[in-house]
Amino acid sequence: MASSVPICDICMTDIITKPASVWCSECEEAICYGCERQHGRMGLTKNHTTLPIKDYQKLPSSVAAIKEKCIGHSLRFDFYCVIHNEPCCMSCVLEKHGTCQKVKPLSEVMEGVKSSAAFADLEDRTKDISALIVDLITDKQNKQANFGVQKTKIISEVQNVKAAINNHLIKLEKDLLDELDKVEKKQNENIENFIKKLSKMLKKVENICGDLEKTKQHASNFQAFLGIHEWNKRIEIEEKEWMSLQTDQITNTFDIHIEFAPILTKFEKDVKELGNLEVKSSSSKKTPLNKEKQGQIFVPIFYTVDNIKLTNIRSFKTPNGASRNMLITGIDMFDDGSIVLADQSSNKRLAIVNQEGEHIKTIQLEDKCIDVAVIDKDTIATTLVERKNIVIVDVHSSKVHRNIHTSDKCGGITYTGEQLVVSLHNKTIQLFDFSGNALSTLSTADFPGYCSSFNDQL
Ligand SMILES: [Zn+2]
Numbered sequence: 272m273a274s275s276v277p278i279c280d281i282c283m284t285d286i287i288t289k290p291a292s293v294w295c296s297e298c299e300e301a302i303c304y305g306c307e308r309q310h311g312r313m314g315l316t317k318n319h320t321t322l323p324i325k326d327y328q329k330l331p332s333s334v335a336a337i338k339e340k341c342i343g344h345s346l347r348f349d350f351y352c353v354i355h356n357e358p359c360c361m362s363c364v365l366e367k368h369g370t371c372q373k374v375k376p377l378s379e380v381m382e383g384v385k386s387s388a389a390f391a392d393l394e395d396r397t398k399d400i401s402a403l404i405v406d407l408i409t410d411k412q413n414k415q416a417n418f419g420v421q422k423t424k425i426i427s428e429v430q431n432v433k434a435a436i437n438n439h440l441i442k443l444e445k446d447l448l449d450e451l452d453k454v455e456k457k458q459n460e461n462i463e464n465f466i467k468k469l470s471k472m473l474k475k476v477e478n479i480c481g482d483l484e485k486t487k488q489h490a491s492n493f494q495a496f497l498g499i500h501e502w503n504k505r506i507e508i509e510e511k512e513w514m515s516l517q518t519d520q521i522t523n524t525f526d527i528h529i530e531f532a533p534i535l536t537k538f539e540k541d542v543k544e545l546g547n548l549e550v551k552s553s554s555s556k557k558t559p560l561n562k563e564k565q566g567q568i569f570v571p572i573f574y575t576v577d578n579i580k581l582t583n584i585r586s587f588k589t590p591n592g593a594s595r596n597m598l599i600t601g602i603d604m605f606d607d608g609s610i611v612l613a614d615q616s617s618n619k620r621l622a623i624v625n626q627e628g629e630h631i632k633t634i635q636l637e638d639k640c641i642d643v644a645v646i647d648k649d650t651i652a653t654t655l656v657e658r659k660n661i662v663i664v665d666v667h668s669s670k671v672h673r674n675i676h677t678s679d680k681c682g683g684i685t686y687t688g689e690q691l692v693v694s695l696h697n698k699t700i701q702l703f704d705f706s707g708n709a710l711s712t713l714s715t716a717d718f719p720g721y722c723s724s725f726n727d728q729l
C-alpha cells in the first residue's frame with residue numbers, strides 16, 4: 272500500500288507533479304482533480320469508473336498490482352480462459368487460446384463475484400481459521416501462565432522434601448547425641464567403680480605394708496617369724512585379686528567412636544539429584560476447521576500439462592528379479608505411495624516397492640506383462656501381451672481374480688476409476704468394466720502403446 276499520495280500520471284507527462292485525486296483502473300493511471308474533469312468528458316474515457324485515491328491506497332498491494340490490461344498486447348482483458356485459468360485480451364484469445372473450449376466473456380465470469388457463494392465461502396473460511404488461530408494463541412498463552420503455577424508448586428514441593436529430610440536428620444542427630452551422653456556416662460561410671468575397687472585393695476595392701484614396717488622396727492624376731500605366715504596369707508589374697516583383675520575387661524582401654532550409617536557416607540555420591548524434571552506432553556483435542564471448503568469454486572480451475580511442475584521426490588533402484596535382465600515397461604502407484612512395476616523380461620513378474628523404495632513383494636505371472644494399473648489397494652490389473660489377456664490379481668494372495676480376453680495383443684492399461692482402458696496392437700483402444708464386459712472400442716491411427724486418462728479424457 273502506497274503511503275504518500277500518488278502524483279497525477281497525466282500531468283507527469285508534462286513533468287508537472289500534482290497530487291492525484293482519483294485512480295482509473297481502466298487507464299491504470301492516477302489522475303489529479305484538473306485532469307479528472309477532462310477524463311470524465313473525453314469520448315474514450317468518459318465511461319471509465321474512477322476510485323477516490325484514498326480508497327485505491329486502501330487496496331491490498333497484491334490486488335492493486337493486478338493489471339486490467341494485457342501487458343503483451345496493451346488491450347483490455349475482455350475474456351477469461353477457464354482452461355488456462357487466466358484473463359485474456361482479444362489478441363490473446365486469437366494467438367494462444369484458439370483451441371481452448373472454455374474462453375468466456377470476462378463480464379460473464381466475474382459478474383456478482385463479490386456477492387457470490389465462493390467469495391462468502393472465502394470470507395467465512397478466513398474468519399473461521401483466524402478465530403481458531405486466536406483461540407489457539409490464547410490457549411497457549413494460558414498454558415504459559417500455567418508453567419508459572421507449576422514452577423511455584425514444584426519449588427514448594429522441593430522445599431517440603433528438603434525440610435522433611437532436614438527434620439529427619441535433626442531427629443537422628445538428637446537420638447545419636449542422647450545415646451552419646453548415655454555411653455559417656457556409663458563409661459565414666461564403670462571407671463569410677465573400678466577405681467573404688469582398686470582404692471579398697473590399695474588400702475589393704477598399704478595396711479600390710481604399714482604392719483611390716485612397724486614389725487621390722489619394733490617386734491621381736493619371734494614375733495616377726497610367726498607374723499610372716501599371717502601376712503603371707505593376706506598379701507596372697509590381694510595378689511589373687513590382682514591376677515583376676517588381669518582377665519577382667521575392666522582393665523581394657525575404652526574409647527568412644529562413631530561409625531556412620533553407610534547410606535550417609537554414600538549420600539553425596541549416590542543421591543545426585545533431588546528429582547528428575549520432565550516435560551510430559553498429552554495430546555489435546557484436535558480442532559478441525561468449522562468451515563470446510565464449499566464444493567464448487569466461482570471459476571473452476573483446470574490443471575493442464577502446462578501448469579504441472581515436476582519435482583524429484585525420491586529415487587530408488589528397481590528390485591532385482593531371478594533374471595538380471597529386467598525390463599520395466601509399466602508402472603502405477605497405490606494411494607499409500609507404494610509403487611507397482613511391470614517387468615516384461617523373462618522374470619514375468621510384478622514387483623511392488625514401498626514408499627521408501629524397498630522391495631516388499633513380487634507377484635509371479637504366467638507370461639510376460641507389459642503394463643500395470645492399480646484398481647484399489649488390494650487389486651491390480653496387468654496386460655499379458657502374448658496371451659491377449661488382462662489379468663486382475665489380488666495384491667496380497669497373488670491369486671488371479673479374473674482373466675479378460677482382448678481382441679488382439681494388449682499393451683498399455685489404465686484404470687479410470689470405473690473402466691479399464693487397454694491399448695491393443697490392432698490399433699484400437701478397448702474399454703472394459705471391472706467384471707470384464709467390453710464396453711466400447713475406439714479406433715486409433717496407429718498402435719497407441721500406452722494410454723492414460725485425465726479429467727475424464729483419454
Ligand atoms: Zn493531472
Ligand SMILES: [Zn+2]
Nearest residue numbers: 295298316319
Ligand atoms: Zn480512464
Ligand SMILES: [Zn+2]
Nearest residue numbers: 341344360363
Ligand atoms: Zn493480450
Ligand SMILES: [Zn+2]
Nearest residue numbers: 352355368371
Ligand atoms: Zn486457454
